[in-house]
Amino acid sequence: MKALVYEAPWQMPLREVADPEPQSGEVIVAVRAVGVCGSDVHGFTGSTGRRIPPMIMGHEFSGEVSAVGAGVSGWQPGARVTVLPTISCGACANCRAGLPNICLNRSGLGMMTTDGAYAEAVRVPARQLYPLPAEVSWEAGAMVEPLAVGMHAANLTPIQLMDTVLIFGAGTIGLLTLMAVRLKGAGKIIVTDLSPHRLEVARRLGADVTVNPREADLAAAVHEHAGPSGAPVVIEAVGAAATARQSLELVRPGGHVTWIGNSQPMIEINMPSIVTREITIRGAYAFNREFGDAIEAIRSGSVDVMALVEDVLPLAEGPRVVTELAKGQLDAIKIVLKP
Numbered sequence: 001m002k003a004l005v006y007e008a009p010w011q012m013p014l015r016e017v018a019d020p021e022p023q024s025g026e027v028i029v030a031v032r033a034v035g036v037c038g039s040d041v042h043g044f045t046g047s048t049g050r051r052i053p054p055m056i057m058g059h060e061f062s063g064e065v066s067a068v069g070a071g072v073s074g075w076q077p078g079a080r081v082t083v084l085p086t087i088s089c090g091a092c093a094n095c096r097a098g099l100p101n102i103c104l105n106r107s108g109l110g111m112m113t114t115d116g117a118y119a120e121a122v123r124v125p126a127r128q129l130y131p132l133p134a135e136v137s138w139e140a141g142a143m144v145e146p147l148a149v150g151m152h153a154a155n156l157t158p159i160q161l162m163d164t165v166l167i168f169g170a171g172t173i174g175l176l177t178l179m180a181v182r183l184k185g186a187g188k189i190i191v192t193d194l195s196p197h198r199l200e201v202a203r204r205l206g207a208d209v210t211v212n213p214r215e216a217d218l219a220a221a222v223h224e225h226a227g228p229s230g231a232p233v234v235i236e237a238v239g240a241a242a243t244a245r246q247s248l249e250l251v252r253p254g255g256h257v258t259w260i261g262n263s264q265p266m267i268e269i270n271m272p273s274i275v276t277r278e279i280t281i282r283g284a285y286a287f288n289r290e291f292g293d294a295i296e297a298i299r300s301g302s303v304d305v306m307a308l309v310e311d312v313l314p315l316a317e318g319p320r321v322v323t324e325l326a327k328g329q330l331d332a333i334k335i336v337l338k339p
C-alpha cells in the first residue's frame with residue numbers, strides 16, 4: 001500500500017510499504033479521510049519528540065473496515081467507522097477512575113512509534129472503533145477527533161450561562177472549542193489570533209468579538225467586552241509562552257484558565273498573581289466520552305465541522321502540505337487527505 005512515511009525531520013515521502021495484517025483483536029481500516037493535525041506538523045519538524053521516525057502519522061480519520069482479525073466480533077468488512085486514536089490500558093488507576101485520556105500507559109495511533117492513517121490502510125485494535133453514521137461524510141468523520149478535543153476542554157471548564165469566554169487561537173482546536181462553549185451556554189465569545197483569515201472564520205462560526213493583536217490592543221478589547229477585571233473564562237489553544245502568559249493576565253480574579261495548546265515546553269509565569277487572585281489553571285488533553293458525543297454533535301448538526309475543512313487533497317499532496325504548514329506558508333485551518 002501507499003503511505004506517507006515520516007523518515008526524519010522534514011522528510012515524509014510517499015512510499016510503497018507492506019500491507020498491514022490484523023493481529024488478534026484487531027481490524028484493518030481502509031482510510032477514506034484523514035485530517036492533518038498541528039501536532040503532526042510540529043512532529044514533522046522534529047521539535048516535539050512526539051513522533052519518532054520511522055513511522056506513519058495520522059490520527060484524525062474515518063474509513064471502512066477491510067479485514068477482521070481473529071477474536072473480533074461485531075465488526076464486518078464494509079463497516080463505516082471512525083477511530084478513537086488514543087489507546088489506554090484499561091487497568092491503571094486512571095483508567096479505572098474513568099480517565100482513559102490520561103492513562104498511565106497510554107499510546108496512540110499515529111503517535112510516537114505507532115503507525116497511523118497517512119496511508120491507504122491502518123491496523124487498529126477493534127475496541128477503538130466507533131460506527132460512523134451514514135449521514136456523516138468521510139471528511140466530517142475525520143473531524144470527530146479534533147471536535148472531541150474541543151468538547152473535552154469545554155466540559156472540563158466551569159462555564160456559567162452567559163459567561164464571557166476569551167479564546168486564544170482560531171486554529172482547528174480553538175474554533176471547535178468556540179463551537180463547544182457556545183453549545184455549553186457561553187455569553188460573549190472573544191477570539192484572538194494573528195491571522196485575519198482565521199478570525200474571519202471565527203466570526204462566521206459565532207465569535208462575537210475578534211481581536212488581531214497586530215492591529216488592536218487585546219487587553220483593551222477584553223476590558224471593554226468582559227469588564228475591567230478581565231474574562232471569567234479563558235481558553236488557550238495556541239501553546240506558546242506569550243499567549244499562555246496573557247491567558248493568566250486577562251482572566252478575572254477567581255476565574256478559570258484552560259490550556260489546550262501544547263507545543264512550548266517551558267514557560268515563565270507570575271506565581272503570586274495566580275495565588276493572590278485565586279486563578280484556576282487546568283490542562284485539557286484528548287477526550288473521554290466526548291469522542292462518541294462528537295459523532296452525535298456532527299450527525300445532529302449541532303456543530304458545523306465542515307466549515308473548518310478548507311481543502312481536501314490526495315494523500316500524495318501530504319508532504320507538500322505539511323511542509324508548507326510547518327514553514328507557515330499555508331493559512332488553511334483544516335486540510336483533509338484522501339488516500
Ligand SMILES: [Zn+2]
Nearest residue numbers: 037038039060
Ligand atoms: Zn490532532
Ligand SMILES: [Zn+2]
Nearest residue numbers: 089092095103
Ligand atoms: Zn490505563
